[in-house]
Amino acid sequence: MKRGIPHLIGIFCMLLLGGSAFGQVNVSMDLDSTVIFIGDHLGLTINIAAPTNTTIKNVNYGKWADAGKVELLDLGNLNTITTSPELLLQQRLVFTTFDSGYHRLPSLEVIYELNGIQDTARSSNLGLTVATIPVQEDADIMANKDIIKEPIKLVDFLPIVLALLVIVVIIGVIWRASAVRKRKAMPPAPLPPPIPAHIIALEKLDQLEAAAAWKTGDSKGFQSDLTYILREYLENRYDLQALEATSPEIIKDLQRLKLDEKGSLRAVLETADLVKFAKATPAEAVHVQSLNQVRTFVTTTKYTPPANEPLADVNEEEE
Incomplete structure (x- = not known):
């Protein structure tokens, strides 16, 4: 009801203004109260009466508030x-306002x-008294x-715990990154030296x-294994393509390298071809002789490294 009465009065005033000054724009302001305590909220109603074809461009509240030393809290x-x-x-x-005394609202x-x-209409100014809260001088x-x-x-300890966790995570990430960098910087471990071909x-x-396969009648299997061992040794020791070569090709390479001047390896290879392809059956002594000839060749042609070259970590057996 307190706000309703000023509104009705403002509308009545607007009607009077409109009736007495038809064709003009009139502005009026109505305060809810003319006396307040410092810091209290105070309502103000703005009434504008104008011809029907009027367009309101702007209401300058900023200039009014600065001049009246008041602070706008709500603008409807x-x-x-x-x-x-x-x-x-x-x-x-x-x-509201925090300046005590008498205010003249412009x-x-x-x-x-x-x-x-385009034109400007102005309202009349208003008076406002701002009182301070009285202080009792005899109050204790x-x-x-x-x-x-x-x-x-x-x-209360949650921030400390979170901070410690963050520190631990950061330290862990730094340590992990440092370890990865160290591993990348370290040279790879050298490969162990290969086992010598003669071993x-x-x-x-x-x-x-x-196994002595010839004693059980498997002459072909024994001769095949024996010549494979010889071919593998020649390939590992002298870098010859002996595993894929035929016996005549191997004999030719041996003659070129002067590795079989007595013809013992030639006899071993030819005997093996006769057993494998002609199904020959030599005496047991022939098998033993071929085995000993290959062993003698391997022993006499084995590679001896220089004094500063590491040896393979194996137990070398020689006869």
């Missing part, structure tokens, strides 16, 4: 009350356009209150002799 919409016989507009705002500027001409001075200490809770050949010859 500019509502249309009626459009006939005149245009009646109304707006509600709330402001006129409010409303910029409008009528019949293609209250003693300072003790600081209230809140009990320590588990959640491989002598071990296989020993196994072949222990």
